[in-house]
Amino acid sequence: MREIELKIEIAPDQAARLDGHPSVQRLAAGPAETRVLRTLYLDTPGQALARADIALRLRHDGDGWVQTAKARRGRGAGLMEAVESTVGIDAPVADPDAVPDEGLRSVILTALAGATPEVRFETAIRRTTRRLSLPRLGEVELAVDEGEIRAGERTAPLSEVEIELLSGQAAAVFEVARELFPEGGVRPSLLTKAERGGRLAAGHDPSAVAPRNAAGVALHADMTAEQGAREVLSECLEQLAANIPVVIASDDPEGPHQLRIGLRRLRSALLVFGGTLGGDRLAHLDNEARWLGHEAGRVRDLDVAHADILGPLREEMPGEPGADALAASLARKLAEARADLRQTLAGPRVWALLLDLGEYIATRGWLDPGDWEQTTRLARPLGAAAAEALDGRLARVMRRGEKIGTLEIDARHDLRKELKKLRYAVEFFAPIFPEKKVKPFVRRLKALQEIFGDLQDAAMAEEMFRAENGPGSDSVPAARAAGFVIGVRTERARRSWEAAKQLWKAFKETGPFWP
Numbered sequence: 001m002r003e004i005e006l007k008i009e010i011a012p013d014q015a016a017r018l019d020g021h022p023s024v025q026r027l028a029a030g031p032a033e034t035r036v037l038r039t040l041y042l043d044t045p046g047q048a049l050a051r052a053d054i055a056l057r058l059r060h061d062g063d064g065w066v067q068t069a070k071a072r073r074g075r076g077a078g079l080m081e082a083v084e085s086t087v088g089i090d091a092p093v094a095d096p097d098a099v100p101d102e103g104l105r106s107v108i109l110t111a112l113a114g115a116t117p118e119v120r121f122e123t124a125i126r127r128t129t130r131r132l133s134l135p136r137l138g139e140v141e142l143a144v145d146e147g148e149i150r151a152g153e154r155t156a157p158l159s160e161v162e163i164e165l166l167s168g169q170a171a172a173v174f175e176v177a178r179e180l181f182p183e184g185g186v187r188p189s190l191l192t193k194a195e196r197g198g199r200l201a202a203g204h205d206p207s208a209v210a211p212r213n214a215a216g217v218a219l220h221a222d223m224t225a226e227q228g229a230r231e232v233l234s235e236c237l238e239q240l241a242a243n244i245p246v247v248i249a250s251d252d253p254e255g256p257h258q259l260r261i262g263l264r265r266l267r268s269a270l271l272v273f274g275g276t277l278g279g280d281r282l283a284h285l286d287n288e289a290r291w292l293g294h295e296a297g298r299v300r301d302l303d304v305a306h307a308d309i310l311g312p313l314r315e316e317m318p319g320e321p322g323a324d325a326l327a328a329s330l331a332r333k334l335a336e337a338r339a340d341l342r343q344t345l346a347g348p349r350v351w352a353l354l355l356d357l358g359e360y361i362a363t364r365g366w367l368d369p370g371d372w373e374q375t376t377r378l379a380r381p382l383g384a385a386a387a388e389a390l391d392g393r394l395a396r397v398m399r400r401g402e403k404i405g406t407l408e409i410d411a412r413h414d415l416r417k418e419l420k421k422l423r424y425a426v427e428f429f430a431p432i433f434p435e436k437k438v439k440p441f442v443r444r445l446k447a448l449q450e451i452f453g454d455l456q457d458a459a460m461a462e463e464m465f466r467a468e469n470g471p472g473s474d475s476v477p478a479a480r481a482a483g484f485v486i487g488v489r490t491e492r493a494r495r496s497w498e499a500a501k502q503l504w505k506a507f508k509e510t511g512p513f514w515p
Helices: 012-018 022-026 103-111 171-178 193-201 225-249 254-272 281-316 321-345 347-360 374-379 382-400 409-432 434-466 474-510
Strands: 001-010 034-041 054-060 065-076 079-087 118-134 136-150 154-168
Touching: 001 171, 012 136, 012 154, 022 118, 022 171, 034 193, 054 103, 054 193, 065 103, 079 103, 118 154, 118 171, 118 193, 136 171, 136 193, 154 171, 154 193, 171 347, 225 254, 225 321, 225 347, 225 374, 225 382, 225 409, 254 281, 254 409, 281 321, 281 434, 281 474, 321 347, 321 474, 382 409, 409 434, 434 474
Parallel strands: none
Antiparallel strands: 001 079, 001 154, 034 054, 034 118, 054 065, 065 079, 118 136, 136 154
């Protein structure tokens, strides 16, 4: 059985209010049912099942024990797609041979390799469920879970909502999420109960968040272009959703950095696959990602100015009182910008972006009945679509850098942006090409991009420090220190530009790695 559900983390007080929510009352297709569930999760000491993205559990719901095996087939910011197979059992003892689904049973037995799974942790929850009916869309089950995870002496609270599709269209799941939380203030649950329990059993805090870097996508040339697009967009959504709570909860500069990277990767993916997917919804998603990227960029630029630009230069300004004043001014601006960003990330517009993108991926929101050529584009081999997309990105880079020796600041910035888009496209598609051909191209592209990044940091710092209300504008000593920083970075940018021209020549000689 294929399962589609959206998991959302909520606060306990939100759980208490949901039963009386106007939308729940309006859409309810029957009375609420509350049960107390005890669930045992099993695996080998080496977590063989978890490494295969499989959860094996035994649950007692008051009527007896059932064994459920669940294999994840896809995910994206709280949206879980899985194959699930359940069977009743007489005692709380796992029996992998009893898994009804033959394919899933085979995968489990292969992963176990003869080992006997044992209980690693359990959950004790109070679950309240309702069936909700949405006209023209379908029926979902709304489950509100309150309880805890237990692993030996360690415990962790659990409070979340699950919206599972029972019949109809997957869009019903997202519509319920919009109805229940129109103002945001919640976040997708990026971990299953099995993953949270695994963290707790390993001695980690399952609620801890950390900056998430971009991850590779397991693409292969025999995929269709549509399948490739879906996998890449799902990865972009995961990175985006994972870094939002990091920025909200922490001052770690890597949070805004990875958030902005996630948004840039998303926009690049929409651009790279735009010709394949088509449709009006692409423009909306791109506009929202661009807006949020600008919001995150303000914090990231101040982080860079404070830690990466001013920080190292303070050693070159011994005894300069303006350096401390400038640092303090930057810190104040950064704190204000971070507070604004946190408010934005917890608000309705960002929540809507996550839901819109998740729905776009889960429901194949790019399908357009009026586009008769779309079926052919979507069914193309990914290898051919990748080569065409990379050709287009490389051509734009070459046009921007055609007369590199004469480029002014704005033109250099445009070339830098095209290099970044090419880099993301290369990273998306690299798995479908021979590694030995990809590496030389990526190495020279990275070197060139780093130089252009330094140039952009210098331009950003000058614009920031020269702004009417910029850092240091409220103090003569701070303004003097800002002038020193601008001068040093300008000179370094000049030397970097000379190096960039040499790296550009080497990059042009490398040639593409794709056919």
